[in-house]
Amino acid sequence: MGKERKTAIVTGSARGIGAAVAKRFADDGYAVAVLDLDEAACAATVEAITSAGGQAIAVGADVADEASVAAAVERVATELGAPTILVNNAGILRDNLLFKMSVDDWDQVMGVHLRGAFLMSRAVQKYMVEAKFGRIVNMSSTSALGNRGQVNYSAAKAGMQGFTKTLAFELGKFGVTANAIAPGFIETEMTAATAQRVGADFEEFKAAAASQIPVNRVGQPEDIAHTASFFASEGAGFVSGQVVYVAGGPQD
Numbered sequence: 001m002g003k004e005r006k007t008a009i010v011t012g013s014a015r016g017i018g019a020a021v022a023k024r025f026a027d028d029g030y031a032v033a034v035l036d037l038d039e040a041a042c043a044a045t046v047e048a049i050t051s052a053g054g055q056a057i058a059v060g061a062d063v064a065d066e067a068s069v070a071a072a073v074e075r076v077a078t079e080l081g082a083p084t085i086l087v088n089n090a091g092i093l094r095d096n097l098l099f100k101m102s103v104d105d106w107d108q109v110m111g112v113h114l115r116g117a118f119l120m121s122r123a124v125q126k127y128m129v130e131a132k133f134g135r136i137v138n139m140s141s142t143s144a145l146g147n148r149g150q151v152n153y154s155a156a157k158a159g160m161q162g163f164t165k166t167l168a169f170e171l172g173k174f175g176v177t178a179n180a181i182a183p184g185f186i187e188t189e190m191t192a193a194t195a196q197r198v199g200a201d202f203e204e205f206k207a208a209a210a211s212q213i214p215v216n217r218v219g220q221p222e223d224i225a226h227t228a229s230f231f232a233s234e235g236a237g238f239v240s241g242q243v244v245y246v247a248g249g250p251q252d
């Protein structure tokens with residue numbers, strides 16, 4: 001008989017990087033909770049997984065809201081089984097230069113990335129500790145190193161790295177690892193929206209980005225899913241507290 005499927009939660013997986021991670025995890029044999037703000041928006045990811053023979057449910061939740069997170073995690077545990085893999089991927093951009101940035105732009109970005117990762121990790125850790133196994137993967141960014149117009153986002157993404165390392169210290173003795181992925185330019189609706197905001201054609205925007213990347217292309221969501229798959233695997237149990245830049249070349 002095969003082993004029981006592990007349950008994974010991927011936040012922000014209605015589309016983009018999260019959707020690719022959710023599909024890859026289903027291929028890896030996990031039951032996947034496809035969690036996003038709007039439950040209906042998760043349907044395409046869930047359908048892609050189930051039509052390929054995998055197991056997935058759609059879960060609508062706001063990761064920045066404590067009660068919403070508690071209800072979502074409880075639902076996942078009941079419907080799919082105790083979650084022992086968590087990818088904190090949900091994210092938003094509210095770019096602006098410092099002098100034009102509103103307090104709301106600052107708070108919303110901190111809320112989704114940092115508060116969200118904190119609330120999700122705190123809610124899920126008890127299942128991991130009970131199982132004496134867990135994998136937490138946090139989505140950072142090359143913007144953690146600083147990026148013009150992203151004082152909120154770069155602070156949040158640098159914060160994700162410190163958060164990850166502290167989880168690694170606290171949870172290691174329970175068989176739980178925590179690692180971060182720092183993607184470079186990945187082709188998703190997020191980067192398409194950035195192109196639109198600066199008034200650039202997306203194809204030209206991508207070509208300009210690719211010309212600055214050593215492997216001479218922009219990244220695809222599957223590039224990030226591949227790294228997440230490694231971190232989530234049983235064999236990666238001695239890799240913890242790491243930040244891997246998945247950016248087509250080295251970062252400063």
Ligand code: NAP
Binds near residue numbers: 012013184
């Ligand atoms: P995306 O296409 O914009 O997808 C992000 C998803 O997160 C959306 O479905 C969004 O839902 C959801 N979300 C936003 N706020 C949420 C909340 N409070 N609760 C639950 N879900 C929420 O972005 P992406 O490009 O795939 O990025 C995924 C992650 O990678 C983000 O953390 C991002 O910062 C990071 N990243 C991306 C790149 C890149 O080049 N694309 C580079 C570095 C890091 P709504 O549509 O309803 O808002």
